Amino acid sequence: MIKSRSIPISNILRKFTQRYASSQALATDLKNIVGNDNVATTASVREQHSHDESYHAGHVPDVVVFAQSTDHVSKIVKYCASKRVPVIPFGTGTGLEGGVTAPKGGVCLDLSRMDKVLSVNAEDFDCTVQAGVTRNALNTYIRDTGLQFPIDPGANASLGGMCATSASGTMAVRYGTMRENVMNLEVVLADGSIIKTAGLKGRSRKTSSGYNLTNLFVGQEGTLGIITEATLKLHAIPEAVLAAVAPFKDLRAAVNATVAIMQSGLPVARIEFLDENMVDACNRFSKLNLDVAPTLFLEFHGSNSNIEAQGRIAEETCKSFECLKFTFATETDRRNELWKARHNVWYAAHALRPGSKGYSTDVCVPISALPDMIQFADNEVKRLQLLGLTIGHVGDGNFHVILIVDPNDFEEIKRVHDFATILAKEALRMNGTITGEHGIGVGKKQLLIDEFGLHGINTMKIIKKALDPLNILNPGKIIDIEKGF
Structure with a gap:
């Protein structure tokens, strides 16, 4: 029988005391650089800066520093380099790839007070x-x-x-x-x-x-x-703006209409896709009454003389793909109401399952591949029995499947990871990218090699080592040079 080896409580307390003393010394030095009011070590402030809006596990920094000038930032970084302390920049914490977490502790550098x-x-x-x-x-x-x-x-x-x-x-x-x-x-x-x-x-x-x-x-x-x-x-700012909402009989019809609109040369400013599950979630969350169907949200910018003509051409195109109806709005309040659903999708999705966390995929493909790519994603969500809702900036081939996951259900989390990997590799097969806009952070590092190959990754490593030889700038994100990737 193998006996488990227990760690003496005295050792744990010693390590905690050492870490606390080191953090306090770090805070004291930083206060001398930027002033007492710009340094925080309370548990609540550090926890607030330990995560973004993603499901990725948070890691708490040792100290949070609020810079008020470039000179502050320069002095903080120079000090951290002398001590080999990690520095993690923080803006508003709205990222979706765990990019602001502090897996190695260190200094969270909050730039929100540099607001001029x-x-x-x-x-x-x-x-x-x-x-x-x-x-x-x-x-x-x-x-x-x-x-x-x-x-x-x-x-x-x-x-x-x-x-x-x-x-x-x-x-x-x-x-x-x-x-x-x-x-x-x-x-x-x-x-x-x-x-x-x-x-x-x-x-x-x-x-x-x-x-x-x-x-x-x-x-x-x-x-x-x-x-x-x-x-x-x-x-x-355009002279005139026209917004429109167009529900379709099925997913493929909506996405095919997107491709046709883009190929027509219409100067569309926005063209967003929501699947029926996302529309239903937005109706509940934002108290709207949209048709529960795969839906395109469109917006055109132009002059008073041509804006309605653009809308009519888009309407004709959509109806050729069995659009159920096409609703126009030019008044600001009405347009804002129509776009309210799109801007609240992240929170609407979470409201379907209180206590959940969201994982958002972010693939982007050539627009001609978009219908097959979104259909593939929909099929995989159903096959893996996940709660997934699809939205997309489909005018440029970028879409997201928001997966609502129980952070304590490890089997479900594994299926989410499997889905994300399968989807990313299919996007690459279709000549796309694993991330259109959210970035890499900690969530997509292993997929970079599939996109860039070994020589591309090695070039990135060379750049990282040249500009950050001590690996203090947001270490562990994109490429972890200490682990070789």
Whole structure:
């Protein structure tokens, strides 16, 4: 008989005491850098910064530091490098891949107090903001200029976080993703030095100067540097906006209509898909009365003279795919009511199963492959007997299956993981990607090799080691160089 080996309570207490003493010393040093009011060690604040909105297990940082300037960030990173302490950037915590967790402890660097709009150049259609400014705050700030920042991931995320994850969302089909809308970044590197990725004063609409550092740092999830400022493109607010809702007899008809609309060349601004389960959940959560059927939500931006013509062409296209009806809305309040369902899908899905956690897939495929891809996902959800609801930015081939899972049911969690892997590999087979906008974080690392191959992964490792040789910047995310992948 093998006897279990117990660990003396004295050893556990000793390790706890040592960790506590180390955390207190860390907090004391950081207070000397940024001031007492900008450092927190309470359990509640640390727990709040230990997770995002995903189902991934949270890991609590030792200390939370609130930076108020790039100089603060530089000094904090330089100090952490001298002590080899991990630094995890934190914006609003709305991510879905566990990107803000602290599996190795360390310092959670909260950038939410860096919330100033530094400049707006209306004549040049751009602005410069600190990393903690949220997209809603920016649009409120510039509302009298006739301009907007249209990248809309759903949540009121920080713009620094949106840059770091290369977010996109509902209007990417017209305005692009963060990659197409970031002109310059201020970044603090792993040694505390500060760079501007497109030149010290760069605001030009294009450049062929040097390496494309800007897009190296868009989507790096805080693993190569900490974004402190961003210069972003702005877009004109359209003269007229028309929204429409179109339920269909089945899933494939709705997705085929999407492909036809995109191929018609209509300047659609948004085209979103909700399956019947998601529509039903949104009706319950948002107190709506939408037809419970696979549904497209569309929006067109244009002038008063052409907006209705665009809508009529879309209506004719949808009806050729057996659309059940086509409802228009041009008034702001009515449009907002129609889009309310789409913006609340995450919470509506969770409400179906109180106490649950959500896991969201994020594959993206060429638009011609979309009908087969969504049908494949639907079939797999049913085969694995999962509670899955499908939504998508189908105008650019990106869709999500939100899986509602009991975090204590390990067999169900395994089926969720199996589904995510099967779906990702099918997307790659169809020449797509494992993530269209949510990023890698801790949830998709093992799938990167399938997408990029060994040489691609090794190139990423080289970049990570070159820019973060001590592996202190958000360690364990995207590529874990200490584990070899």
